[in-house]
Amino acid sequence: MNVPLKQxxxxxxxxxxxQKGRFLLLTVLLLGSTGLxxxxxxxxxxxxxxxxxxxxxxxxxxxxxxxxxxxxxxQVVAVSATYVGENVAWTATNALRAELVRxxxxxxxxxxxxxxxxxxxxxxxxxVSEMSSFFSQFVVQILGSLLLLLGVxxxxxxxxxxxxxxxxxxxALALLILNRIRGIAVPHVEARRQADADLFGFLEEQLAGxxxxxxxxxxxxxxxxxxxxxxxxxxxxxxxxxxxxxxxxITGGLMMLANVIAIVAGYTLYRSGTVTVGAVYLIIYxxxxxxxxxxxxxxxxxxxxxxxxxxxxxxxxxxxxRTIHDGPGVTLPGGPLALAFDGVSFAYxxxxxxxxxxSFRLEPGRVVGLLGRTxxxxxxxxxxxxxxxxxxxxRITLDGVDVRSAKLKTLRERVAIVTQDVQLFQASVxxxxxxxxxxxxxxxxxxxxxELELADWVQALxxxxxxxxxxxxxSLSAGEAQLLALTRVFLRNPGLVILDEASSRLDPAxxxxxxxxxxxxxxxxxxxxxxxxLSTVQRADDILILEDGGMSEHGEREQLAxxxxxxxxxxxxxxxxxxxx
Numbered sequence: 001m002n003v004p005l006k007q008x009x010x011x012x013x014x015x016x017x018x019q020k021g022r023f024l025l026l027t028v029l030l031l032g033s034t035g036l037x038x039x040x041x042x043x044x045x046x047x048x049x050x051x052x053x054x055x056x057x058x059x060x061x062x063x064x065x066x067x068x069x070x071x072x073x074x075q076v077v078a079v080s081a082t083y084v085g086e087n088v089a090w091t092a093t094n095a096l097r098a099e100l101v102r103x104x105x106x107x108x109x110x111x112x113x114x115x116x117x118x119x120x121x122x123x124x125x126x127x128v129s130e131m132s133s134f135f136s137q138f139v140v141q142i143l144g145s146l147l148l149l150l151g152v153x154x155x156x157x158x159x160x161x162x163x164x165x166x167x168x169x170x171x172a173l174a175l176l177i178l179n180r181i182r183g184i185a186v187p188h189v190e191a192r193r194q195a196d197a198d199l200f201g202f203l204e205e206q207l208a209g210x211x212x213x214x215x216x217x218x219x220x221x222x223x224x225x226x227x228x229x230x231x232x233x234x235x236x237x238x239x240x241x242x243x244x245x246x247x248x249x250i251t252g253g254l255m256m257l258a259n260v261i262a263i264v265a266g267y268t269l270y271r272s273g274t275v276t277v278g279a280v281y282l283i284i285y286x287x288x289x290x291x292x293x294x295x296x297x298x299x300x301x302x303x304x305x306x307x308x309x310x311x312x313x314x315x316x317x318x319x320x321x322r323t324i325h326d327g328p329g330v331t332l333p334g335g336p337l338a339l340a341f342d343g344v345s346f347a348y349x350x351x352x353x354x355x356x357x358x359s360f361r362l363e364p365g366r367v368v369g370l371l372g373r374t375x376x377x378x379x380x381x382x383x384x385x386x387x388x389x390x391x392x393x394x395r396i397t398l399d400g401v402d403v404r405s406a407k408l409k410t411l412r413e414r415v416a417i418v419t420q421d422v423q424l425f426q427a428s429v430x431x432x433x434x435x436x437x438x439x440x441x442x443x444x445x446x447x448x449x450x451e452l453e454l455a456d457w458v459q460a461l462x463x464x465x466x467x468x469x470x471x472x473x474x475s476l477s478a479g480e481a482q483l484l485a486l487t488r489v490f491l492r493n494p495g496l497v498i499l500d501e502a503s504s505r506l507d508p509a510x511x512x513x514x515x516x517x518x519x520x521x522x523x524x525x526x527x528x529x530x531x532x533x534l535s536t537v538q539r540a541d542d543i544l545i546l547e548d549g550g551m552s553e554h555g556e557r558e559q560l561a562x563x564x565x566x567x568x569x570x571x572x573x574x575x576x577x578x579x580x581x
Contacts, residue, residue, distance in 0.1 A: 015092035015099075022088050029081035034147040036074035038155050041285045043067045049278035081144070093132035100124045100317065107322050109388045110348070118204030122197040123317055127310035145293030149175070152290045159279055163265055167290070170261070174254050174294055181250060184243045190309030192236035199229045251294055258294075262287035324390050330405035332398055332414045336364035336526045337495035339385065343394035346380060354380045356549040357394065362542070364399070364495075367527040369540030369557065371571065376546040378530050382498045385528075386415050398496065416494040422481040429458065430465040433487050440491060448490045452517045454483055479510035486517050497521060500530045543568050 016023060047063040104111075104120060149171050157164020206213060206222050213222055266280040275283075339362040347353040354377045362368050372378050383389050384396060387403055396403045403411055424432055434440045442465065449458055457480065461467040469476065476484070489497060499518065521527075522539065531537045543560050545553040545567050553560065553567040560568040 015095040016088070019088050019091060022084055026081060026084045026088060029077055029084060030144050030147060033074060033077045033081055034144060034151050036070055036077060037148060037289065038151050040067060040070050040074065041282050041289070043070065044285070045276075045278035045282040047278075048281055049276050052277055089132050093128050096131070096314075097124060097128050100128070100314070103318060103320075107320060108324055109383065111320060111322075116201035116204055118200035118202070119197040121204075122193075122200040123313060126196065126200075127193065127314050130307055130310045131314070142296070145296045146175075149290065149293040152286045156283065156286055159282065160269060160274065163269075163283065166261060166265070167258075167287075170254075170258060171290075177250060177254065178294075181247055184246070187309075188236050188240040188243060190312055192233060192240055193309045193313060195229065195232040195236055199226075199233065202226070202229055255294060258287050258290060324387055324408075326408050327403075327405045327411075329407045329410070330401050332401055332406050332410060332495070335495055336524060337398045337414060338362065338364045338400075339496060339526060339528075340397045340400075341381075341394065342397070344384065344391045344396060345393040346377075346384060346389060346391050354549055355384075355391075358546075358549075358551055359394075360544060360551060360554050362526060362528070364526055365524060366541040367522055367529060367539060368542040368544050369529050369531045369537045370544050370546070371531055371537070371568075372546035372552075377549050378546060379500070381546070382417055382500070382528065382530065385496070385498060386412055386417060413492055414494050415496045415498065416489040416492055417498045417500070418482075418485050418489060419500045422485045424469055424476065424481060424484070426468070426470065428463075428466050428468055429461065429484075432469055432484060433465075434491065435488065445491065448487055451520060452483060452487055452490065453513060454487065477510070479514055482514055483517055486514075486521055489521060495526060497525050497527045498530070499527060545571075 043063055043066050047060060047067070050059055050063065101124060104124070153164055153168040153171050156167050202225060213219060262283055266275075266283045269275045269283075270277070270280050341358050341360050344355055344358045345353060346355045358377075358381070370378050370381065380389070384391055385403065387408060390404070398406075398411075398414070406414075427436070430442070430445065433445060445465070446455070446458075449455055458464060499521075519539070529536055529540055531540070537543070537557070540557050543553065543555060543557045544551065555566075555568075557568070560566040561572060563569055
């Protein structure tokens with residue numbers, strides 16, 4: 001596998017261009033650092049020649065002072081180049097991280113179903129971190145090494161054209177060989193990085209399910225899988241190390257050849273009277289100086305193997321395109337929204353359809369209780385409305401507007417989903433309620449909190465709205481989390497609410513509080529309530545029962561409840577929780 005340099009540059013180019021000034025400064029610093037490294041040996045050569053010819057001590061002292069001054073200046077320039085290079089690299093790769101996060105968040109739910117959070121973290125953070133370290137070193141070390149690799153033969157050319165030609169050819173040969181071998185370990189390093197991602201994904205899943213793993217006696221399985229995944233990393237890492245060892249051996253051979261040429265050439269030219277003792281030192285020093293860029297290029301080649309794998313994986317991630325695209329921007333009306341499904345079909349996989357030709361209409365301001373066994377398509381129906389997935393046939397409209405015609409942002413502002421699993425962030429209560437939207441004033445936020453009877457709870461918090469919620473909401477009860485989720489919906493004021501009833505795990509007092517909040521939420525709004533309990537069904541105006549991906553029954557709740565032949569009547573008599581379990 002040979003990843004071209006253009007692919008490396010393309011991934012970061014858009015984030016480098018805004019830093020043209022710093023990039024230009026970095027170029028100047030690198031040129032200055034390389035030039036100073038070539039100047040210092042000239043001062044030492046002059047010192048040696050002056051000393052061997054018996055010149056005055058004053059001239060020797062001035063040469064020594066000049067050497068120290070140039071050395072100090074070269075170190076300052078080198079440190080400055082490193083600082084600027086790191087700054088450019090981290091600025092660019094942080095922007096790349098943000099780009100990749102936005103890209104992944106905009107990808108379809110199918111993508112997120114196929115890739116675990118641990119794997120994505122390893123790609124977005126792990127791979128990009130490798131890129132950041134590499135890019136800063138690439139600019140400072142590799143470009144600096146290349147400049148030195150070209151500068152040394154040119155300096156030797158000024159001493160003796162034959163030496164310059166020989167080492168110009170040597171530098172070209174070294175570059176050619178290093179370029180040919182730079183990709184030999186990339187496939188193994190890429191496999192190793194993927195193995196790392198697999199391990200992180202596995203750990204994320206198992207740690208999230210620690211309670212289930214321990215209670216079901218699956219600890220031994222987890223340990224066995226952990227060993228298997230770690231062995232995969234070891235296997236790929238061993239192959240990559242062998243390739244890197246081969247690169248070191250080739251580099252060592254090149255440097256041995258360069259030293260032999262330098263010693264023979266210096267001796268021959270000195271014996272012929274062509275050069276002085278100082279010039280012989282200069283030749284040997286320059287060849288030793290030439291060893292630094294070659295060794296540095298070799299060291300960076302090892303990073304090149306890793307970064308090559310990272311680039312390939314990140315480029316592959318960026319090439320994934322979402323199938324759900326923004327609509328042209330048809331405006332959705334305000335107030336309660338009418339919802340209509342017209343012959344809607346959907347399947348996660350072609351051989352297993354979830355919905356088949358589903359058609360129904362929900363009038364504005366009405367509440368429909370959505371019933372059905374597990375796997376009947378209730379959650380899928382909700383996801384189709386907000387376009388987390390798109391129907392493969394038929395159309396879904398809101399007040400006559402096809403959901404595919406509205407902007408995604410507008411659609412998801414006008415339609416809200418409240419699920420059983422509330423996502424809370426490790427941030428303040430305010431940020432959790434507003435989803436980090438700082439344009440929402442505290443006055444409006446407090447008014448909604450008071451309407452939901454949460455004012456006493458907020459006032460009891462140590463820092464009020466600034467109180468920080470622990471990761472995953474572990475500091476909140478299930479009821480408090482649900483009430484926070486309802487507050488989010490009130491702040492958005494949508495025209496359609498999809499509510500996955502979540503009061504089954506709450507104590508009676510908290511459940512009563514939550515029920516009052518839900519009643520307020522559904523006032524003057526259209527709603528779909530995915531019902532699990534009889535108490536929830538009682539607030540519905542209509543009933544829709546799904547079965548095997550189709551509509552089994554649809555009608556007014558009171559009419560169906562009084563019809564002994566209806567499916568809903570049977571559910572009420574048998575017990576909703578038992579039949580739909």
